[in-house]
Amino acid sequence: MNNKFFDEFKKLCNILQKSIEKCPWVKSINTKIMLNEASSEIKEIEEALSKNDIDNLEEEIGDLIYDSLLLLKIAERDYKISSDKVIKRVVSKISNRKPWLFWEKNTSYEEAAKIWKERKTAEKKLGENID
Ligand code: MG
Helix, strand or coil, X not given: CCHHHHHHHHHHXXXXXXXXXXXXXXXXXXXXXXXXXXXXXXXXXXXXXXXXXXXXXXHHHHHHHHHHHHHHHHHHXXXXXXXXXXXXXXXXXXXXXXXXXXXXXXXXXXXXXXXXXXXXXXXXXXXXXXX
């Protein structure tokens, strides 16, 4: 990820916030509708892949990212969850399950799979993240 990515991502976050505040369509929908929208985008990604249409793939992945983040903002609005906490949770989960990302040495597929499984099992025992 480079600075250009983060610049564009900031613009997207701004659009998301404005969508929550000013878009009549977004005001009228809920998380269930948003999930259906996201599901449609996944199907469109599958279609683009099946046609090997890379330009369309690029578009549809963007649509899914937008829908996923809009789902987050709608859930924040409707269920008073914290976007910050959602991001912090996933960062914590992936950091815990993929410690090799932060190691100097390379990790084999087998070792990574073993660690992932062990950490996931440990999390379940603690009653934390199940997925
Ligand atoms: Mg689309």
